[in-house]
Amino acid sequence: MYTHVRDILLMAKESNTSAIGFVCMDYIMARAVVYAAEATNTPAIVMLYPEHVTIQKATGRAGYAEGLKELANEVKVPVGLHQDHDYTLESIRKAMDAGFESVMMDGSLNDLDKNIQETRVVVEAAHARNVLVEGEIGHVGLAADIDNDNDDLYTKPDAAERFCRESGVDSLAVSIGNAHGEYKQTPHLDIERLENIKAAADVPLVLHGGSGIPDDQLLVAFSKGIRKFNLGTDYFRRYYAAVRAFIEENNNNPDPVKIINMPEYVQARLQPYVEERMKTLCKF
Numbered sequence: 001m002y003t004h005v006r007d008i009l010l011m012a013k014e015s016n017t018s019a020i021g022f023v024c025m026d027y028i029m030a031r032a033v034v035y036a037a038e039a040t041n042t043p044a045i046v047m048l049y050p051e052h053v054t055i056q057k058a059t060g061r062a063g064y065a066e067g068l069k070e071l072a073n074e075v076k077v078p079v080g081l082h083q084d085h086d087y088t089l090e091s092i093r094k095a096m097d098a099g100f101e102s103v104m105m106d107g108s109l110n111d112l113d114k115n116i117q118e119t120r121v122v123v124e125a126a127h128a129r130n131v132l133v134e135g136e137i138g139h140v141g142l143a144a145d146i147d148n149d150n151d152d153l154y155t156k157p158d159a160a161e162r163f164c165r166e167s168g169v170d171s172l173a174v175s176i177g178n179a180h181g182e183y184k185q186t187p188h189l190d191i192e193r194l195e196n197i198k199a200a201a202d203v204p205l206v207l208h209g210g211s212g213i214p215d216d217q218l219l220v221a222f223s224k225g226i227r228k229f230n231l232g233t234d235y236f237r238r239y240y241a242a243v244r245a246f247i248e249e250n251n252n253n254p255d256p257v258k259i260i261n262m263p264e265y266v267q268a269r270l271q272p273y274v275e276e277r278m279k280t281l282c283k284f
């Protein structure tokens with residue numbers, strides 16, 4: 001059932017676990033998440049990355065939001081819709097106009113004062129429309145650049161407290177040793193820092209860069225205040241493998257219409273992966 005992300009974060013808090021937000025480029029990826037959520041009775045969040053609209057042109061915003069809500073209402077389990085990393089009020093307004101009730105404002109490349117100022121403007125516009133805003137402080141960089149010994153970009157608890165109080169964000173993405181993309185060395189989440197951030201900032205915390213963090217570390221992080229966990233890279237890797245398998249299996253079939261079977265084929269191969277992630281990591 002289509003459900004506001006705010007309510008899914010509350011459910012996660014009550015169960016002291018985290019919901020998984022899957023980056024879904026298109027309807028096939030979203031459908032695998034919704035059906036996996038239903039099969040495992042696990043609340044989930046489908047996330048649109050704005051560049052899949054503006055650069056890859058894989059979807060439109062309004063059509064995506066409408067399609068996801070229709071899919072979510074096919075099932076009983078709560079399914080939320082969120083727009084991931086966005087950077088300007090103008091772009092976030094487009095998401096809200098398209099029906100997104102949860103967005104991320106990523107001002108993490110700015111200094112703290114500018115991040116607070118720009119995020120607060122988004123929060124004021126969003127709250128007037130009952131839209132949830134996820135902010136980010138510290139900076140979650142690229143996994144290719146990560147260095148477990150360098151914590152310059154990690155979220156600082158006192159800055160997190162001030163950021164939340166002054167910007168009014170509803171949830172907060174933290175940098176505690178996590179990063180986007182493929183890790184070149186095994187990441188080590190700074191759990192003590194996470195505990196200190198949770199004590200300082202009274203909002204649900206979000207962990208980006210979920211592909212490649214060992215499950216045992218994730219489960220500890222979820223028990224210490226992470227309420228939303230973003231998975232992108234690993235899910236895209238599965239998508240690529242499923243498309244490749246379809247092509248290999250149909251290589252000797254000259255009928256061009258065979259392509260109509262591809263979405264169902266790919267979804268059937270994505271869904272077990274999503275179910276496994278939910279069963280292993282989510283404790284609702």
Ligand SMILES: [Zn+2]
Pocket residue numbers: 085140180208209230
């Ligand atoms: Zn991210």
